[in-house]
Amino acid sequence: MTLYTTPAEPRLCVRCDTWVLRAHADGVDIRVDPVPLDAAAEEQAVAEGRSTYDAVFLTWPARTYLEYRDEHRRARPRDGPVLRAHRCPRTSPPTLF
Numbered sequence: 001m002t003l004y005t006t007p008a009e010p011r012l013c014v015r016c017d018t019w020v021l022r023a024h025a026d027g028v029d030i031r032v033d034p035v036p037l038d039a040a041a042e043e044q045a046v047a048e049g050r051s052t053y054d055a056v057f058l059t060w061p062a063r064t065y066l067e068y069r070d071e072h073r074r075a076r077p078r079d080g081p082v083l084r085a086h087r088c089p090r091t092s093p094p095t096l097f
């Protein structure tokens with residue numbers, strides 16, 4: 001499956017207030033961390049159950065799109081930055097007393 005998104009835009013995550021790239025595909029809200037992953041970091045992200053995406057840059061009009069990386073894309077040589085789905089950092093549980 002190849003999943004192309006709308007142009008990705010920088011946004012603040014409404015939950016944890018960090019910068020993410022946000023796009024949509026088929027009505028699905030996609031938020032990724034704007035930090036490129038090396039192969040080991042992508043492998044770890046996939047093991048954690050996080051989707052990864054190729055960041056595809058178009059120069060005119062200047063926009064960035066995300067393409068879902070399925071197992072076939074992950075097996076091919078990379079041709080650009082790879083980003084992982086955003087996951088808000090865990091916070092400590094509240095203390096009651």
Ligand SMILES: [Zn+2]
Binds near residue numbers: 015016
């Ligand atoms: Zn967040």
